[in-house]
Amino acid sequence: MRAAVITGPDASPACVDFPEPVVPPGHEPLHLVGAGLHHIVRGLATGRHYGRGQMTYPLVPGIDAVARTGDGRLVYTGYARPPFGTMAERLVAPFQAEVPAGADPLAIAAGMNPGLSGWMVLTARRKEVGALGTVVVLGATGLSGSLAVQGALALGAERVVAAGRDPEALERLRGVGATTVSLAHDGPDGLERALADAVSETSPGLVLDYLWGPVAEAAFAVLGRSGEDTEADTSYVQIGSLAGLTASLPADLLRSRRIRITGSGAGSLSAEEMLAEASAVMARFADGSLQLSYTAFPLSRVGEAWAHTGRSRAVVVPD
Numbered sequence: 001m002r003a004a005v006i007t008g009p010d011a012s013p014a015c016v017d018f019p020e021p022v023v024p025p026g027h028e029p030l031h032l033v034g035a036g037l038h039h040i041v042r043g044l045a046t047g048r049h050y051g052r053g054q055m056t057y058p059l060v061p062g063i064d065a066v067a068r069t070g071d072g073r074l075v076y077t078g079y080a081r082p083p084f085g086t087m088a089e090r091l092v093a094p095f096q097a098e099v100p101a102g103a104d105p106l107a108i109a110a111g112m113n114p115g116l117s118g119w120m121v122l123t124a125r126r127k128e129v130g131a132l133g134t135v136v137v138l139g140a141t142g143l144s145g146s147l148a149v150q151g152a153l154a155l156g157a158e159r160v161v162a163a164g165r166d167p168e169a170l171e172r173l174r175g176v177g178a179t180t181v182s183l184a185h186d187g188p189d190g191l192e193r194a195l196a197d198a199v200s201e202t203s204p205g206l207v208l209d210y211l212w213g214p215v216a217e218a219a220f221a222v223l224g225r226s227g228e229d230t231e232a233d234t235s236y237v238q239i240g241s242l243a244g245l246t247a248s249l250p251a252d253l254l255r256s257r258r259i260r261i262t263g264s265g266a267g268s269l270s271a272e273e274m275l276a277e278a279s280a281v282m283a284r285f286a287d288g289s290l291q292l293s294y295t296a297f298p299l300s301r302v303g304e305a306w307a308h309t310g311r312s313r314a315v316v317v318p319d
């Protein structure tokens with residue numbers, strides 16, 4: 001079969017022949033409709049993601065996809081096992097959920113990984129405390145962050161603070177009802193001032209952090225400053241690390257308010273937990289409450305997909 005194939009950690013994929021995936025007894029291979037090129041896909045394929053395990057090349061990249069079953073059903077599928085990733089004409093993955101009628105299959109392929117990242121956290125918090133209150137999204141201008149903002153609004157958050165750098169993307173988030181904060185500042189003082197303005201009104205119930213690094217440090221400083229706010233009960237969830245892999249955590253913050261700092265991602269959640277909300281998220285893409293843009297690349301142009309940057313998510317489709 002034709003597949004995107006990577007031969008080493010620094011190589012970009014090329015479309016070549018690759019063996020058919022191994023199909024467990026009683027199963028059949030799925031036929032690719034579209035596979036999203038998410039950060040985790042690049043990270044795993046190049047050995048830079050913490051979940052990489054033992055790397056062997058050549059491999060087919062891709063962790064999830066929308067695919068067609070032998071009897072013609074359209075499914076979202078995930079958890080493909082290396083070296084047989086999802087960017088191939090045929091794929092095998094243990095998880096399958098029906099794509100609802102009316103949903104754009106390529107938007108589902110592009111959006112489920114980033115969309116689930118925030119949705120899982122938002123729905124878990126809502127189950128825990130009943131109402132979302134004020135939600136802060138750090139890195140809201142990225143695809144995952146912008147879907148988290150849309151998800152928080154769809155799930156009834158009282159106030160959603162969307163923090164990011166790109167002014168046009170912030171403007172779009174303002175348009176959907178978020179309060180925006182510009183993170184286009186150098187140095188901790190500017191970041192702290194920007195975040196302080198945004199959270200001074202109401203203490204956030206939930207912070208979704210896609211950035212970490214200096215942005216998280218600024219957020220910690222601001223949250224710590226409102227010390228002894230006995231009404232505060234903040235869940236701070238670390239989801240991505242595009243601004244830095246480490247952040248220093250002040251001791252005072254943990255004593256000065258009720259705050260819980262956790263992470264959400266492959267490893268801290270089981271596959272079952274991660275996928276329990278898959279159908280709900282697909283329904284939100286189908287009804288338009290979650291929206292994103294994507295760019296489709298045929299398998300034969302997978303090298304261009306790999307090099308694609310910008311606001312839209314690359315989705316690899318069959319030739």
Ligand SMILES: NC(=O)c1ccc[n+]([C@@H]2O[C@H](COP(=O)([O-])OP(=O)(O)OC[C@H]3O[C@@H](n4cnc5c(N)ncnc54)[C@H](OP(=O)(O)O)[C@@H]3O)[C@@H](O)[C@H]2O)c1
Nearest residue numbers: 039117141142143144145164165166240241242243264265
């Ligand atoms: N744990 C999970 O379940 C999960 C799932 C999906 C994604 N993630 C992670 O979440 C992160 C975001 O993913 P994504 O899909 O949203 O990526 P994306 O669509 O590529 O967005 C990236 C955005 O990050 C922002 N950014 C990068 N460096 C920054 C910095 N130094 N300071 C402030 N903003 C910065 C940029 O915003 P501006 O344009 O405003 O500069 C950029 O648009 C990644 O680390 C990804 O691996 C985790």
